[in-house]
Amino acid sequence: MSLKEKLVSSFMAFEDTVDVHSSIHDIRTEAIKTFEAEGFPTKRLENWKYTSLNSVLKHDYSVFPKHENKLEFNDVKKYFIHEIDAYKIIFIDGKYASHLSQTTHDGLDVCLMSAALTKPKYKVIIDNYFNKIAAKDSLSSLNTAFSSEGAYINIPKNKVVDKPIQIIHFSTGSEAAVMLQPRNLIVVNENAHVQIIERHQSLTDNPVLTNSVTEIFTNKRAIVDYYKIQNDKENASLIDNTFVNQKQESLAKVHTFSFGGKLTRNNLNFYQNGERIDSTMKGITIIGNKQHVDHNTLVHHIEPNCESHQDYKGIFNDSSTGVFNGKVVVEKLAQKTNAFQANNNVLMSDKATINTKPQLEIFADDVKCSHGCTIGQLDESAMFYLRSRGIPEKEARALLMFAFSNNVMDSVKIPELKNRITKIIAKKLGVNIGFDL
């Protein structure tokens, strides 16, 4: 039985036993039909031309992982930004781990999707927001059909959240292969401000496939800083589908740090429904071996006087492959749009590949849109400069890589997070140098 057949038949067998609002059943049933009709995307689709899921779909994944709740904080501490006080929503094999978490209902909701999908008091929110901006494509639909758990965050009007929220999904490998489908809903109301750090972390060498959907709503003048840390094990793959719907004068930033995993696909979509909106997407990708990272971004400029900024840096070692496909749509109404896009890459090996493709669809006439992609090697004269100061080749190369990624790092607003990412990069580059950048 193929994974698709397995998923569809599991849905049929268990859907009646799932306890969610009745309206959700209808949405889920509709979604599985979409997935059944479309199946997993193939390279025949324009958007998937450079990313094949074949190698990750071949495993016999358990689609309803068993509940194995054995982790202690000290075992997994290193995956937390533990130096700071934070709200925590932690999952182990798709199930909520209360002993690792710190949720709240005190003045804001930092809690669980399962609660939002089942408890009557959340029904209005769910009716207003759930599955409203997630794409109706096969992978998001698949997630919708299986959506039962994840983070539910609702920040009320004028609330500046006092500390970051960490969302971590662990997989323990209690079964041979696991497929996880976390579903997050984040509503940030007028004038509210929140910082969120999200991570998917496998603790096993067994295959893990995560197909995640996150819907983020930033209402009027709200500010959201979202950080994704993707530094997973070599047999873990992630399809991250994130949708951000912005209202007027809101500011949403998503940073994606892709350092690990077998295959990572980021579908990151921004929709600007209001004026004077700012959308920022930044990323650093550093991979090697046969790793594959695909950034597929969309900014949809719908109304006038808005901005979008994209800045993605990639460093590719060994036989790794990267894809950057950045689409910017500027509607006829969206005059005075400023849209910037940059994708800079360094290939460290003859066998590494990057496919980079900016796509601009502009229907307004008074706009400023720029895009630039570069693919290069390391600057030899800079290498000589550093080495002539006594810095060995490997460390000099690392220093230049830090410099190359610097303007992405610069906008990380949580110092402890920045420090952690710097350390992950240092480890990834095989150096032990204490740059406090």
Added chain:
Amino acid sequence: MLKINNLHASIEDKAILKGINLEVKAGEVHAIMGPNGSGKSTLASVIAGKEEYEVTEGNILLDNEDIEELAAEERAHKGVFLSFQYPVEIPGVSVTNFMKTAINETRKAKGLDDMPAKDMLKMIREKSELLEIDRKFLSRSLNEGFSGGEKKRNEIFQMAMLEPKLAILDETDSGLDIDALRIVANGVNKLKSKDNAVIVITHYQRLLDHIVPDFVHVLYNGKIVKSGGKELAHELEAKGYDWIKEEVNA
């Protein structure tokens, strides 16, 4: 200290240095002058170990050890320092962090532990005062957005921090106004001792008014065609290089 014998070097099969002989002893200052394209910067780069250049004949001895097979960082660890004509901009790495890394990597190569933070700070303070460098400057990204003069002053600051045995200053005077020139020259003079040596590569006499050389060499077409004392620099300033070219070509 430095002994260069019949050095030939080329880049992409194009011969640039065609038989250089030069001996620099501890405590000496040598100036290398010459017209554009004569090979001055190449000589500096070859001594410092730039890999693009291939040494095709001859050798470079530092304290009687052939350094040709050594990487640039290994030469730096042995005390060779090159002040760049065009220092490279490294965004995101502060001058201070860069110096810490350079010093501690050099110490590591010598089997020493990292320099204690307290000592490092003290040294940074002393050396930055020597070159009249503002503390704020040290937290800026290395060379990024620096003026020409700031870049050169920063090069000499690095020299002061690394305390090299052999310092090669490649066109350190270019881009400097008269005040910056004085500060840079003053810094170099204070760092001079009987145990180290300086090679000043320059086009013009004016730096040599401040850093007074013991020997002046004229490099032309890949060879040292004339050597003399400091008065040779004055002669070149007054007469230009044409008479040298004529002498050589005659």
